[in-house]
Ligand SMILES: [Zn+2]
């Protein structure tokens with residue numbers, strides 16, 4: 232009997248930066264690698280975040296999912312965990328200690344911690360997930376406790392890099408596991424899946440430790456408050472800032488729910504060392520002079536709901552920008568977020584703060600490998616096949632070129648986007664069928680309740696506003712009773728638009744009393760009225776506000 236087929240299904244992270252999620256299958260056995268989210272681009276109004284479309288998994292009833300394995304604790308790898316656990320209760324989780332703790336916060340927040348079991352392993356451990364023997368190895372990135380994996384399959388070893396760079400002087404002293412990578416290549420690597428984020432950048436990413444120098448300068452020179460915005464999960468950055476706060480005699484306050492929770496958890500675990508009397512509650516910052524205060528906050532990507540951007544528009548409950556504040560944005564804008572990040576930075580300047588961000592000073596360094604590190608990984612593992620992951624299409628393409636230059640045959644390099652299955656058997660690997668691999672939007676109202684259509688509506692509202700017409704008609708004769716009421720926001724200033732409003736009113740009379748009004752049911756009549764008014768508005772203003780109509784029968 233032929234051995235079961237190997238299938239690798241990227242459900243997120245290929246063709247975009249964010250929401251990483253991959254399924255590995257051999258026959259009917261499977262495990263999931265990472266369950267990330269993506270932050271919305273600025274043209275997705277009101278969406279809080281985006282999770283991968285994992286319909287494929289819910290539809291494959293025959294598939295036995297043995298576990299979900301995590302590379303590290305960043306949002307783009309862990310953020311959707313509660314949604315996945317909710318969809319597949321009972322499927323256990325595997326993660327290193329810090330990643331497991333970060334996941335724990337999310338599972339509790341999502342009220343699903345009872346639905347799964349979290350198995351903790353140390354970098355370097357071999358874990359058995361159902362029939363899959365998975366060998367973890369330590370990689371350096373921008374948070375501690377990151378791993379990549381060697382995944383044993385009937386057709387050979389798959390090496391997944393996780394998010395990595397080769398940092399030879401990491402802040403926590405734990406170096407990349409070069410030895411394990413070399414031992415993989417001795418055994419023969421079927422497929423390498425490598426992080427492509429910085430594939431278009433030559434050279435080598437600087438070590439995380441250069442940030443220390445830049446922070447020291449800020450702490451030495453700032454006369455007012457210092458605020459540092461970064462990712463909520465960036466424990467090593469929080470540690471660096473806390474250490475400087477203690478060195479320069481400042482109190483540290485944390486703003487933002489997720490960062491506050493992470494700090495609590497990390498201190499409890501002993502991976503974050505902050506003196507009891509250094510940490511103060513955000514409500515107490517005014518008890519101290521400005522030069523005695525450091526505040527760490529979320530929102531380094533300009534996310535509208537996070538602390539930094541709310542503060543930049545004067546809408547944070549407890550925090551205002553004050554003249555003399557120094558604000559460090561310690562993160563690079565993820566592609567797609569640049570506009571929001573720079574808009575936020577401009578607003579902070581307008582409010583009188585001094586804003587420091589890379590490239591003004593190296594207050595952030597990428598956690599991802601550049602070209603020379605990618606070549607090193609390719610040369611260390613010498614894979615037969617190569618699948619670039621974690622990047623937009625342009626990054627994947629560049630990474631593919633590097634692989635080919637490093638000696639992987641061009642026909643063995645797959646540049647694919649989400650939903651494209653890579654299949655394997657004893658003859659090797661090839662590109663297979665396509666499964667759904669799109670977006671699921673999440674906002675306050677729930678998961679997947681808003682689709683493209685809702686986003687389009689929000690776009691219309693944001694660009695052209697709306698106009699609402701409410702009118703009473705006689706139930707029997709269809710005659711309009713009284714004057715139609717017109718309300719508008721974000722479209723035209725009604726008092727300056729007499730002519731236009733007159734035209735809208737006569738359209739109402741025309742439609743309801745003349746040719747097309749009578750005899751229709753109320754829904755149809757409303758719809759027709761809506762279309763007619765939209766047409767008038769477009770003809771007169773060349774804009775398309777959203778039009779609502781209410782027809783009350785009396
Ligand atoms: Zn990461």
Ligand SMILES: [Zn+2]
Pocket residue numbers: 251305307308394621
């Ligand atoms: Zn990532």
